[in-house]
Amino acid sequence: MALDNKTDFKYIGTRPERPDGLDKVTGKARYGADAYAPGMLHGAVVRSPHAHARIVRIDASKALALDGVKAVVTRADFAQDLEGEDWNLLENTIAGEKVLYDGHAVAGVAATSALIAKDAAKLVDVEYEVLPHVTDVDAAMAEGAPVLRDGAADHSVPDGLHPNVVRYTEFGRGDVEAGFAAADLVIERSFKTEAVHQGYIEPHACLAQLGTDGKGELWCCTQGHWFVRRMCAALLGLEATQLRVTASEIGGGFGGKTTVFIDPIALALSRKSGKPVKLVMSRSEVLKASGPTASASMDVKMGMTKDGKLTAATGTFRMQGGAFPGAPMDMTTMLAFSCYELDNVHHEGFDVMTNRPKQAAYRAPGAPMGAFAVESVFDELCEGLGLDPIDARLKNAVKEGTRSSFGPKYKAVGLIETLEAAKAHPHYSAPLAENTGRGIASGYWMNWGGETSVSLAIGEDGTVQVGVGTPDIGGSRASMALMAAETIGIPYENVRVNVVDTAALGVNEPTHGSRATYASGLATIEAAREAIGKLCQRAADKWGIDVDAVEWKDGAAHPSGPNAGDFEPLSIAEIAGEMGSTGGPITGHHDASPTGFGGSFGTHIVDVHVDPETGRSTVTRYTVIQDAGKAIHPDYVEGQFQGGAAQGIGWALNEEYIYGEDGRLQNDVFLDYRIPVASDLPMIDTVIVEVPNPGHPYGVRGVGETGITPPLPAIACAVSHATGHRMTRLPMSPPRVLRAIQGKGVS
Amino acid sequence: MAQVSMTVNGKAVSAEAEGRTLLSQFLRETLGLTGTHVGCDTGQCGACTVHVNGRMVKSCNMFAAEADGARITTIEGMAEADGSLGAIQAAFREHHGLQCGFCTPGMVMAAAALLADNPKPSEADIRAHLSGNLCRCTGYHNIVKAIMAASGQDVGAIAAE
Numbered sequence: 001m002a003l004d005n006k007t008d009f010k011y012i013g014t015r016p017e018r019p020d021g022l023d024k025v026t027g028k029a030r031y032g033a034d035a036y037a038p039g040m041l042h043g044a045v046v047r048s049p050h051a052h053a054r055i056v057r058i059d060a061s062k063a064l065a066l067d068g069v070k071a072v073v074t075r076a077d078f079a080q081d082l083e084g085e086d087w088n089l090l091e092n093t094i095a096g097e098k099v100l101y102d103g104h105a106v107a108g109v110a111a112t113s114a115l116i117a118k119d120a121a122k123l124v125d126v127e128y129e130v131l132p133h134v135t136d137v138d139a140a141m142a143e144g145a146p147v148l149r150d151g152a153a154d155h156s157v158p159d160g161l162h163p164n165v166v167r168y169t170e171f172g173r174g175d176v177e178a179g180f181a182a183a184d185l186v187i188e189r190s191f192k193t194e195a196v197h198q199g200y201i202e203p204h205a206c207l208a209q210l211g212t213d214g215k216g217e218l219w220c221c222t223q224g225h226w227f228v229r230r231m232c233a234a235l236l237g238l239e240a241t242q243l244r245v246t247a248s249e250i251g252g253g254f255g256g257k258t259t260v261f262i263d264p265i266a267l268a269l270s271r272k273s274g275k276p277v278k279l280v281m282s283r284s285e286v287l288k289a290s291g292p293t294a295s296a297s298m299d300v301k302m303g304m305t306k307d308g309k310l311t312a313a314t315g316t317f318r319m320q321g322g323a324f325p326g327a328p329m330d331m332t333t334m335l336a337f338s339c340y341e342l343d344n345v346h347h348e349g350f351d352v353m354t355n356r357p358k359q360a361a362y363r364a365p366g367a368p369m370g371a372f373a374v375e376s377v378f379d380e381l382c383e384g385l386g387l388d389p390i391d392a393r394l395k396n397a398v399k400e401g402t403r404s405s406f407g408p409k410y411k412a413v414g415l416i417e418t419l420e421a422a423k424a425h426p427h428y429s430a431p432l433a434e435n436t437g438r439g440i441a442s443g444y445w446m447n448w449g450g451e452t453s454v455s456l457a458i459g460e461d462g463t464v465q466v467g468v469g470t471p472d473i474g475g476s477r478a479s480m481a482l483m484a485a486e487t488i489g490i491p492y493e494n495v496r497v498n499v500v501d502t503a504a505l506g507v508n509e510p511t512h513g514s515r516a517t518y519a520s521g522l523a524t525i526e527a528a529r530e531a532i533g534k535l536c537q538r539a540a541d542k543w544g545i546d547v548d549a550v551e552w553k554d555g556a557a558h559p560s561g562p563n564a565g566d567f568e569p570l571s572i573a574e575i576a577g578e579m580g581s582t583g584g585p586i587t588g589h590h591d592a593s594p595t596g597f598g599g600s601f602g603t604h605i606v607d608v609h610v611d612p613e614t615g616r617s618t619v620t621r622y623t624v625i626q627d628a629g630k631a632i633h634p635d636y637v638e639g640q641f642q643g644g645a646a647q648g649i650g651w652a653l654n655e656e657y658i659y660g661e662d663g664r665l666q667n668d669v670f671l672d673y674r675i676p677v678a679s680d681l682p683m684i685d686t687v688i689v690e691v692p693n694p695g696h697p698y699g700v701r702g703v704g705e706t707g708i709t710p711p712l713p714a715i716a717c718a719v720s721h722a723t724g725h726r727m728t729r730l731p732m733s734p735p736r737v738l739r740a741i742q743g744k745g746v747s
Numbered sequence: 748m749a750q751v752s753m754t755v756n757g758k759a760v761s762a763e764a765e766g767r768t769l770l771s772q773f774l775r776e777t778l779g780l781t782g783t784h785v786g787c788d789t790g791q792c793g794a795c796t797v798h799v800n801g802r803m804v805k806s807c808n809m810f811a812a813e814a815d816g817a818r819i820t821t822i823e824g825m826a827e828a829d830g831s832l833g834a835i836q837a838a839f840r841e842h843h844g845l846q847c848g849f850c851t852p853g854m855v856m857a858a859a860a861l862l863a864d865n866p867k868p869s870e871a872d873i874r875a876h877l878s879g880n881l882c883r884c885t886g887y888h889n890i891v892k893a894i895m896a897a898s899g900q901d902v903g904a905i906a907a908e
Binding site: 022 | 780787826848871873878885905
């Protein structure tokens with residue numbers, strides 16, 4: 001698809017109010033837990049208190065005897081004989097022979113009220129035979145570690161590794177030893193990051209209705225209702241299209257709502273009870289038993305000449321993603337060195353199972369950990385060689401035509417532009433206060449296209465409705481409306497965008513991979529163009545001229561060429577008003593799996609003050625600079641930059657999953673799992689760089705994920721500079737920083 | 748079961764509730780006022796913030812029975828009498844003080860309590876006051892701006908440095 005090279009945008013680049021704004025400031029918007037059905041039951045889930053145990057017996061008789069209890073489901077109520085990822089998904093949804101982590105679901109109950117369901121869940125008697133457990137990635141790979149499941153490893157794993165290592169990757173090019181020999185300085189460091197949670201404020205919630213005939217309806221908060229449909233159908237043994245899934249308004253997801261946890265249990269309870277069943281997770285359940293991100297243990301070695309050219313780089317990345325295969329070591333390895341031109345580079349990745357919940361995607365899954373290690377080593381090289389960290393990055397930065405560290409050549413990308421903007425930003429040269437350090441880091445996310453289907457229909461008054469399949473998580477309905485308005489030439493207010501259910505469109509992948517504005521936007525533009533073709537045909541028929549002699553501009557058909565001026569232009573409203581008698585409804589539709597998604601680079605500058613007495617770190621100034629290709633709604637682009645930075649600040653400084661010796665999660669409430677609050681953060685300055693993406697008609701690049709990649713290393717470098725100690729372990733909580741200041745190490 | 752009576756958004760309501768029913772559950776399940784959101788059930792996230800007799804309260808941390816006889820305002824009661832948006836609601840919409848919008852009702856209720864006590868808060872006042880209301884999408888940047896604007900202060904004066 002060719003870029004329009006359009007620069008005279010009328011609507012794109014403006015900042016109108018969002019279409020869902022009114023509902024969201026008045027409490028009318030309906031989220032996952034806000035649906036009700038006549039005769040509805042409430043569900044609750046029985047969860048394991050053990051990190052690893054064999055289920056000896058489940059006795060639900062006392063629960064079923066409780067007044068108001070209508071059904072109890074266990075693994076026997078789900079599809080049998082599943083294999084591969086479907087089996088993993090079912091096993092994570094509801095345990096089979098063993099529970100694999102603290103909080104693992106064992107049974108579901110449905111009752112006439114939420115309080116009775118909760119009481120009934122406590123009455124389900126489960127007998128366990130407790131087994132040895134392991135929750136740390138390095139410990140899980142060590143000889144003698146408890147084995148979670150034999151035979152889970154795939155063919156990629158070399159002989160001799162622990163059975164908990166389930167996938168392995170190794171790739172690279174050049175001669176890294178020769179590269180290191182040519183360097184003036186070589187730095188090698190080991191790093192560790194803890195698992196963190198996406199921390200969406202809305203807990204998972206759904207309302208399910210499933211008949212014994214296999215036909216069902218599901219309302220849920222999800223980033224992708226077609227994914228939910230496929231997964232639920234597989235786990236319950238249904239035909240996918242017999243299940244209609246409607247996405248509610250969604251209260252945050254950040255990747256964590258791209259899979260299922262409770263929806264299949266609610267459907268099974270509904271099938272068994274014959275009633276609609278509502279199921280809502282508590283925050284403790286969200287933290288224990290949804291899909292936090294992986295934790296990582298990493299070794300990175302890089303060499304640099306004294307004039308700042310990288311000569312070689314190697315990285316080993318060990319990631320645990322819970323009790324199933326799937327830690328994002330593929331993305332970590334692929335993207336670790338993605339900012340730099342490297343002739344000599346080698347990567348090794350390990351996917352390791354532990355007694356923790358099955359990890360799910362979290363904003364740029366896998367990328368922030370690798371960036372933390374690589375950008376920290378890059379910073380230390382600059383420090384050791386006395387180089388400016390932006391100048392040194394500019395010497396190595398990838399650009400159009402560079403062969404990436406993971407293979408393919410880059411198309412037009414904006415890393416250099418973000419670095420130059422960072423250097424020119426007043427923040428970079430502002431004086432620093434005492435005990436304050438400044439960190440710089442860059443990061444990348446390659447973005448995604450994916451299966452996409454969009455329908456557009458012209459209303460009888462000339463307004464336009466657009467049906468998309470990507471749930472609106474941060475303002476995408478406004479972005480689609482702007483693109484449709486721009487394409488058709490009608491006011492933004494004349495377009496209404498709806499997120500429609502799975503019965504209304506072909507398969508749509510979720511709002512993930514920073515794809516919605518890119519892919520649903522591209523399909524919206526193409527659907528609008530198709531409708532414009534039909535509008536022009538109606539005008540041509542009316543005028544009795546060839547359609548090729550009709551030009552569409554500013555929301556109206558105009559005779560052009562030899563017919564120019566022969567007829568008065570026909571507006572979209574005039575054509576639409578007659579469409580019943582001129583051939584019927586006028587619509588546009590576009591299906592695609594577009595591959596021209598352009599990746600987005602970002603560079604962050606951060607100042608962090610460290611209290612030398614307490615070790616507490618405070619972010620005092622933060623600037624995000626990122627390539628958006630073309631910002632459709634700049635406020636929402638800036639919002640993504642700010643949100644990514646804030647989540648990165650939490651990951652770097654505060655947030656971590658803390659498992660006790662007993663394998664139980666010790667911080668399963670927001671009091672103890674502390675995400676940044678308003679008083680922790682400064683205003684977050686943003687600079688939008690626009691290097692158009694040739695793969696989108698208006699140059700869009702996805703922007704949602706890149707923003708969480710640079711904060712980890714940028715903040716770690718700032719704390720390192722403030723304290724004089726290189727920080728290699730996250731989170732940089734006050735006790736850990738204090739130990740570093742006192743010379744007692746960083747672990 | 749006990750009878751619980753209160754005035755909610757200016758209307759007298761009365762319903763039966765189990766003693767352990769939380770005010771948040773009573774508002775949502777019994778009265779159908781689902782604008783009061785529950786994000787944590789443990790009093791940290793603030794999405795369920797309402798006003799009880801003019802004071803800001805996290806409704807998941809109070810039993811419905813404790814609010815017997817009280818005057819309650821929820822997000823549904825924050826619009827003007829003619830149905831138009833209140834100043835804080837309008838500012839959140841205009842300044843994009845939300846992304847997913849789940850924390851927004853609690854943020855609006857918390858902001859209203861702040862401005863009632865402190866009509867011209869500084870940025871630091873706003874941040875301190877909101878420290879019991881979690882937002883995961885915005886980094887609070889546009890929320891602070893929206894509250895600044897709702898208090899009639901110059902949003903452009905809040906610098907990032």
